[in-house]
Amino acid sequence: MLYQVVMDVKIPRDLPEDERTQVLAREKAYSQDLQRQGKWRHIWRVAGQYANISIFDVQDNAELHQILSGLPLFPFMEIKVTPLLRHPSAIRDDDS
Incomplete structure (x- = not known):
């Protein structure tokens, strides 16, 4: 199944720099x-x-929940998930 996932990251300003560096890595x-x-087919910066806006x-x-909750930045994210379905007018075979 395809999902559009919008992730808005809000890392606290008071997070120690070394911890921030580690979590980002x-x-x-x-x-x-x-x-x-x-599994993570596309990722675009907003x-x-x-x-970011991503396609999983x-x-x-x-499975999507397991992946998202495993993100090291998950505690600092607001996430919106939209299930996607192939459009009947789509002409590409690789977008299902």
């Missing part, structure tokens, strides 16, 4: 691994915000 490694697996391709709601 873990987040990058975790997200890139999911991208290599094909201009002017510390946010996972088996079901439970």
Whole structure:
């Protein structure tokens, strides 16, 4: 199943710099691994915000929840999830 996930990141300003650096490094490694697996298909930065819009391709709601709750930045995020369905007018075969 495909999902659009909007992640708005709100890292506390008083988070110690070394902790911030570590959590960001873990987040990058975790997200890139999911991208290599094909589960995190697309990620786009939202201009002017510390946010992204991503497309996930996972088996079901439970898998998506497990992935999102495993994000190192999860405690600092507001997340909105929208399930997606292939549009009948779509012409590409690789977007299902």
